[in-house]
Each structure stands twice: as C-alpha cells, then as structure tokens.
Amino acid sequence: MRSNEVRLNNGIAMPLIGFGTYSFPNNRKTTELAIYNALKMGYRHFDTAKIYGSEPAVGNALNEAIFEGRVERENIFLTSKLWGNDHHDPVSALNQTLRNLGMEYVDLYLVHWPVKLKPWVNYAVPNEDDFENLDLESTWAGMEKCLEMGLCKCIGVSNFSSKKIEGLSDFASTPPAVNQVEMHPMWRQRKLRETCGDHKIHVSAYSPLGGPGNAWRSTAVVDHPIIKSIALKHKATPAQVALKWGLSKGSSVIVKSFNVERMKENIGSFDLKLEDEDMLDIDKLEERKIMRGEFLVNQTTSPYKTIEDLWDYEI
Structure with a gap:
C-alpha cells in the first residue's frame, strides 16, 4: 500500500491525486497530450465522464501508452460516470463508455448526479421538461449489475448529500465505494465527510482548488490571503496548500489543469506538510459553494424545486 493511495471499502487501492479531463471546449488532441504528460509525471488516476465528451481521448491516450509499454493497465485507475439519461439502463451505458x-473495464463507475433524465437528454444542461422521476433503487441495482458483470471494479456516486447517502444505504446490497463532491478550503463538507466516514465511503474532491478557470462560477481559493500566507510560510504555492488540505482530511483530489507547470505543481502537493495552525486558519475561512446545480432545479418536472431540495439543505 503506497502512501499516495487510499484503500476503498472493497479493498481496491485508488491513487489520491486524480487527473480530471473535463475541459471546455473539448479538444481531443489537447486532452491526449495532457494525459501523455500526466503519465510521464506519475499521474495514474484519470477521471472522465460520458457528459464530458473526453472518453475517446482518454481511452486513446491511455491505450497508446499501454501498447508502447509506458504503463500497464493494472497500474491505471480509471473513473467514468453515468449521466442522467442512462439511469434506465446503466449496463448499456457503461458498455458504451x-x-x-x-x-x-473501468476501475470506478459513478452515478454522476441524483437526477434521472429522459433517454435523449445527452447534453449537460437539461431543459425544463427533460426530467423523469428518480428511482434510485432501480438505478443502483443497475450499477450493482455492472459490478457483477465485471464491467467495473467499484461503484459509487457523485454530488450526493448526507441524506441521499443515508437513503441509498437503506437498500444498497453493495455500498458505494466513493462519493465524489465539490470540496476545497472554502467548501469543507464537514457533515458529509462525517456521514461518509460512518458508512466507510471515501470522499473524493472535485474542484479542490475552487475551480479557477472552469466554465462555472469560481471561488478564488488560491487567491485568498490566508491560503497565500500559508503558502509563503512553507515556500509552497497556494494550489499546493489547497490540495494538501484536502489530502490531510483523508480525501482524494481530482485536479484539472492541462498546463504542464501546474500539473507538476499539483502533484508536488504530496511533499508539503501543513501545521495544525494552518489547518485551524483554513477552518475559519468563509464557505462558498461553486457547483450549486441550478440547472437541475425547476418548478415543474425536476424532483428538486429548490437548491435546498437538491442538497437537502447542506448548502
């Protein structure tokens, strides 16, 4: 068991730093080059999703590296996600992935959001009449079938609140191995981390830097004076401080940068040691969520009439 891995509740090891492949606009060659560089630097966990449009590029780059002998498949941890329009048949969806x-196979397959959409809704922002009633028990049975068939090594969820984790735990034969959620020094997810810990579910953090440069709103974690002062004290960068904070909380982090220098900087966060005082200072920061999910809320067909409904008031 390497120090840069976490052992999931099914015994499988997952690298603690993942390389995110969502980019807008999506450019296949750019993504393939980024993965090529990431592999050279030592990244072994790659995160994609059907809705990102990056699966073909990710697969092509990794398969090329495997064919050339630069890495072995068993040393790669590959994550993808079930989009809302595929809740009716996760097995077919994963086969297409x-x-x-x-x-x-993929190493980890996640339910991307607790939202079911009509079968043709193969786009990121649903229209008001695109939603169907969510039957999570049926969806999860399909996810468990994927696992039984050997199409994936682990199953999990993404963007699930504590209440939704508790609800899923009531009927799941196989508990989720991972809950991938937004988490960073300015959205610390204390309650959710406790709930997931009680159920031995690993929390994986997306937008661990607060999402600078993404297509959504950004919380300027790396620009916060406290984060900057901690970085200065340790001769580190603000990004390394933010990532090390997440790792120190027992979470993995999914970083999304195709810039070579920032990729090196991010993986260098393992070497930073934060002091108790630093952690206490971070715990005092104001909290602000980026990915609020307004695009999944409406008054007619969505099961979530308000943002509070979607997150069960953990917002």
Whole structure:
C-alpha cells in the first residue's frame, strides 16, 4: 500500500491525486497530450465522464501508452460516470463508455448526479421538461449489475448529500465505494465527510482548488490571503496548500489543469506538510459553494424545486 493511495471499502487501492479531463471546449488532441504528460509525471488516476465528451481521448491516450509499454493497465485507475439519461439502463451505458474508451473495464463507475433524465437528454444542461422521476433503487441495482458483470471494479456516486447517502444505504446490497463532491478550503463538507466516514465511503474532491478557470462560477481559493500566507510560510504555492488540505482530511483530489507547470505543481502537493495552525486558519475561512446545480432545479418536472431540495439543505 503506497502512501499516495487510499484503500476503498472493497479493498481496491485508488491513487489520491486524480487527473480530471473535463475541459471546455473539448479538444481531443489537447486532452491526449495532457494525459501523455500526466503519465510521464506519475499521474495514474484519470477521471472522465460520458457528459464530458473526453472518453475517446482518454481511452486513446491511455491505450497508446499501454501498447508502447509506458504503463500497464493494472497500474491505471480509471473513473467514468453515468449521466442522467442512462439511469434506465446503466449496463448499456457503461458498455458504451467502454467502447468509447477502448477498455474492458473501468476501475470506478459513478452515478454522476441524483437526477434521472429522459433517454435523449445527452447534453449537460437539461431543459425544463427533460426530467423523469428518480428511482434510485432501480438505478443502483443497475450499477450493482455492472459490478457483477465485471464491467467495473467499484461503484459509487457523485454530488450526493448526507441524506441521499443515508437513503441509498437503506437498500444498497453493495455500498458505494466513493462519493465524489465539490470540496476545497472554502467548501469543507464537514457533515458529509462525517456521514461518509460512518458508512466507510471515501470522499473524493472535485474542484479542490475552487475551480479557477472552469466554465462555472469560481471561488478564488488560491487567491485568498490566508491560503497565500500559508503558502509563503512553507515556500509552497497556494494550489499546493489547497490540495494538501484536502489530502490531510483523508480525501482524494481530482485536479484539472492541462498546463504542464501546474500539473507538476499539483502533484508536488504530496511533499508539503501543513501545521495544525494552518489547518485551524483554513477552518475559519468563509464557505462558498461553486457547483450549486441550478440547472437541475425547476418548478415543474425536476424532483428538486429548490437548491435546498437538491442538497437537502447542506448548502
């Protein structure tokens, strides 16, 4: 067991720093080059999703590296996600993902959001009449089927609140291994981390730097004076402080930068040691969520009439 891995509740090891492949606009060659560089630097956990449009690029880059002997498949941890329009048949959805990737299996398959959409809604921002009633028990049975068939090594969820984790735990034969959620020094997810800890579910952090430069609103974690002062004290960068904070909380972090210098900087966060005083200072920061999910809320067909409904008031 390496120090840069976490052991999930099913015994499988997952690298603590993942390389995110969502980018807008999506450019296949740019993504493939970024993965090539990431592999050279030592990244082994790659995060994609059907809705990102990056599965073919991710698969092509990884398969090329495997074919050339630069890495072995068993040393790669690959994550993808079930979009809302595929809740009716996760097995077919994952089979399509595997065709996109050119892979026999993914290591982790996540329910992207607790939202079910009509089968043709293959786009990121649903229209008001695109929603269907969510039957999470049926969806999860399909996810468990994916696991039984060997299409994935682990199953999990993303963007699930504490209440939704508790609800899922009531009927799941196989508990989720991971809950991937927004988490960073300015959105610390204390309650959710406790709930997931009680159920031995690993919390994986997306937007661990507060999402600078993403297509959504950004919380300027790396520009916060406290984060900057901690970085200065340790001769580190603000990004390394933010990432090390997440790692120190027992979470993995999914970083999204195709810039070579920032990629090196991010993976260098393992070497930073934060002091108790630093952690206390971060715990005093104001909290602000970026990915609020307004695009999944409406008064007619969505099961969530308000943002508070979507997050069960953990917002």
